[in-house]
Amino acid sequence: MSAPTYDLGKLHGGLRLPSNKAQSTSRAIQQVPVPQQIILPLTQHVGDQAHPIVSIGEKVLKGQLVAEAQGSLSAPVHASTSGRVIAIEPWPVSRRFGEPAPCIIIECDGADKSIDNSLGIVPYELLSPDELLVQILRGGIVGLGGAVFPTAQKLMQAITTPLNYLILNGVECESYISCDDMLLREYADEVLEGALILMHALQVPKCYIAIESDKPEALGRIAEALGEIADDRLVLKQVPTIYPSGGEDQLVQLVTNLEVPSGGLPTDVGCVVQNVGTAVAIHRWMNKGEPLISRITTVTGDGIATPMNVSARIGTTIEDVIKFTGGYTERAQQLVIGGPMTGKSVITDNVPLVKATNCILVLAAPVSSGDELACIRCGECAEVCPIQLLPQQLYWHQCSDNEKQLRAHGLIDCIECGCCDLVCPSHIPLTADFRQAKARMLELADEKARAERARIRFESRNERLESEQRQRDIELAGQKATAKAVGPKAIQDILKRTENKDEE
Amino acid sequence: MRESLTMSNSIVAAVSIITGIALIAGLLLSFAYKRMPADKDSLVEKVNQLLPQTQCAQCGYPGCRPYARAIIENNEGTNLCPPGGQETADKLSGLLGRETLTLAQVESSLMHQSVARIDEALCIGCTYCRAACPVDAITGAHQFMHTIIASECTGCELCLPPCPVDCITMESAA
Numbered sequence: 001m002s003a004p005t006y007d008l009g010k011l012h013g014g015l016r017l018p019s020n021k022a023q024s025t026s027r028a029i030q031q032v033p034v035p036q037q038i039i040l041p042l043t044q045h046v047g048d049q050a051h052p053i054v055s056i057g058e059k060v061l062k063g064q065l066v067a068e069a070q071g072s073l074s075a076p077v078h079a080s081t082s083g084r085v086i087a088i089e090p091w092p093v094s095r096r097f098g099e100p101a102p103c104i105i106i107e108c109d110g111a112d113k114s115i116d117n118s119l120g121i122v123p124y125e126l127l128s129p130d131e132l133l134v135q136i137l138r139g140g141i142v143g144l145g146g147a148v149f150p151t152a153q154k155l156m157q158a159i160t161t162p163l164n165y166l167i168l169n170g171v172e173c174e175s176y177i178s179c180d181d182m183l184l185r186e187y188a189d190e191v192l193e194g195a196l197i198l199m200h201a202l203q204v205p206k207c208y209i210a211i212e213s214d215k216p217e218a219l220g221r222i223a224e225a226l227g228e229i230a231d232d233r234l235v236l237k238q239v240p241t242i243y244p245s246g247g248e249d250q251l252v253q254l255v256t257n258l259e260v261p262s263g264g265l266p267t268d269v270g271c272v273v274q275n276v277g278t279a280v281a282i283h284r285w286m287n288k289g290e291p292l293i294s295r296i297t298t299v300t301g302d303g304i305a306t307p308m309n310v311s312a313r314i315g316t317t318i319e320d321v322i323k324f325t326g327g328y329t330e331r332a333q334q335l336v337i338g339g340p341m342t343g344k345s346v347i348t349d350n351v352p353l354v355k356a357t358n359c360i361l362v363l364a365a366p367v368s369s370g371d372e373l374a375c376i377r378c379g380e381c382a383e384v385c386p387i388q389l390l391p392q393q394l395y396w397h398q399c400s401d402n403e404k405q406l407r408a409h410g411l412i413d414c415i416e417c418g419c420c421d422l423v424c425p426s427h428i429p430l431t432a433d434f435r436q437a438k439a440r441m442l443e444l445a446d447e448k449a450r451a452e453r454a455r456i457r458f459e460s461r462n463e464r465l466e467s468e469q470r471q472r473d474i475e476l477a478g479q480k481a482t483a484k485a486v487g488p489k490a491i492q493d494i495l496k497r498t499e500n501k502d503e504e
Numbered sequence: 505m506r507e508s509l510t511m512s513n514s515i516v517a518a519v520s521i522i523t524g525i526a527l528i529a530g531l532l533l534s535f536a537y538k539r540m541p542a543d544k545d546s547l548v549e550k551v552n553q554l555l556p557q558t559q560c561a562q563c564g565y566p567g568c569r570p571y572a573r574a575i576i577e578n579n580e581g582t583n584l585c586p587p588g589g590q591e592t593a594d595k596l597s598g599l600l601g602r603e604t605l606t607l608a609q610v611e612s613s614l615m616h617q618s619v620a621r622i623d624e625a626l627c628i629g630c631t632y633c634r635a636a637c638p639v640d641a642i643t644g645a646h647q648f649m650h651t652i653i654a655s656e657c658t659g660c661e662l663c664l665p666p667c668p669v670d671c672i673t674m675e676s677a678a
Contacts, residue, residue, distance in 0.1 A: 458559045461639065
């Protein structure tokens with residue numbers, strides 16, 4: 001049994017948040033039954049929308065591909081149960097705060113009959129890394145930590161650089177969320193199986209499994225499972241419970257003491273970070289032929305009667321999930337998909353559970369921080385910023401819309417963790433402001449590019465028109481010259497001809 | 505007595521040296537001003553960079569660069585660009601150190617967010633709109649249906665008046 005190691009890098013700033021996890025971890029993971037109808041959004045990942053390949057009225061089986069990846073960054077979608085496609089139309093989704101986006105809607109037949117994927121299963125050790133990545137792409141697997149970046153593309157990008165470490169992220173630093181904790185407790189062996197597949201795909205010599213110090217049970221279960229497989233390439237790392245230590249770049253710094261450069265990726269320092277849930281999804285796809293059709297999610301908050309972790313099919317509505325856990329309490333006020341710091345407030349519970357849904361949080365009263373006051377330049381925000389930005393400077397420049405200064409102060413590197421918001425004594429919604437400023441910055445860049453293209457087209461058109469005009473002028477001058485040269489003679493010729501005619 | 509004499513000498517020397525330097529510097533500066541006038545072309549380029557490049561001609565000039573040239577060479581007002589809005593007017597007067605002017609026409613902020621669309625069933629293929637487009641965003645041959653290359657359309661609306669059958673409409677670019 002390998003003991004947790006403590007030689008860690010340092011993280012700047014961060015906060016100790018109230019964990020609020022105990023409510024949902026007292027029960028084992030419960031299975032939500034297959035609902036009457038499932039809604040599968042075509043975009044459950046970062047990148048291009050998947051392209052539906054089923055038609056309305058078609059019968060589909062559990063695990064069947066219903067929408068394929070399209071473009072260079074995309075992920076396919078699979079049916080999460082058997083049934084009949086009844087519509088492909090917009091439906092409210094959590095990604096857009098409850099506004100509609102294109103979805104495939106399947107009426108379930110209750111049989112839950114699986115498609116036979118067993119023929120496609122090849123022992124992963126026999127595949128080359130490239131073949132393995134292509135296989136992972138087909139499984140519809142995306143990063144389950146919340147960012148939902150298509151896993152295959154992340155790995156494909158990663159293997160182009162020399163790598164030293166694979167880091168499995170079991171650090172769930174945000175309050176309330178406990179789905180990775182429960183997954184580690186109940187599926188520790190599957191996490192390690194997934195880790196071995198990932199190590200083979202990336203050809204890395206070392207894998208760290210990072211878990212927070214406030215999860216003794218998960219730490220114990222992983223240590224036990226590590227003892228069973230006795231592979232010294234896998235090492236358990238216990239990291240301190242500080243928000244946002246589970247952020248990708250922050251975790252790399254904590255575990256390896258290497259800092260990811262500004263605007264860079266963990267691969268720049270030889271690391272690849274994968275969520276523990278993603279590892280399990282990869283194991284299930286590669287070893288059992290089951291694509292990503294269900295996930296574990298935490299249902300919690302003061303507005304939930306019995307907080308717990310559930311395993312639900314992708315496409316089950318949040319309403320059905322909450323009903324299964326025992327419904328709302330009277331105090332339920334606000335529905336948030338994701339954690340209290342980075343989650344999205346959603347206007348309806350009719351949205352489907354998607355690959356990104358790690359937490360369904362129902363809060364009692366909207367989190368109000370009091371009235372916004374003027375910045376007093378206390379500097380608290382700079383102290384807690386995990387990437388050592390200067391939020392108060394960013395705030396000033398954001399107020400005056402000074403794009404140059406925002407760029408110079410590294411706005412693009414802001415991970416929107418919300419630490420500065422929490423400590424601000426003037427209750428300035430800094431993160432929301434930064435998010436807006438970032439969007440504005442992208443918009444401006446886009447507009448500039450458009451204007452530049454229009455300018456080039458306008459100028460090349462003018463050039464073309466001018467050269468055409470010059471050409472015409474030259475031709476006209478030529479014609480005039482010939483007319484001038486032959487003109488008098490031609491007239492005389494004509495006169496002569498008519499004279500001759502008269503004489504005849 | 506002698507002491508005060510040497511002091512007055514040194515004062516004279518200091519004053520004459522400073523005056524000399526000032527004279528030479530002044531001559532140099534006036535020479536530079538006469539011989540090396542401000543680079544107007546690069547200034548036109550800078551102004552053009554600030555304009556929205558919709559090429560809509562609402563300023564009265566046939567496109568953004570001609571307007572930029574007029575601002576620099578004919579001292580034209582900086583407040584004639586409706587798609588750019590007050591923001592562009594302010595930026596221009598800031599760049600040139602001129603007085604800030606309020607926009608002469610109503611701001612048409614939606615302009616660069618809209619694109620033209622040809623109703624292809626109605627189009628008679630006259631090519632008039634194609635000739636009017638300042639950025640060559642309309643394609644189609646004589647007596648054949650025309651269409652707008654939406655990604656290149658600046659929303660300048662210059663194709664609307666020439667159309668004899670009114671088959672072009674403006675739509676949101678989203």
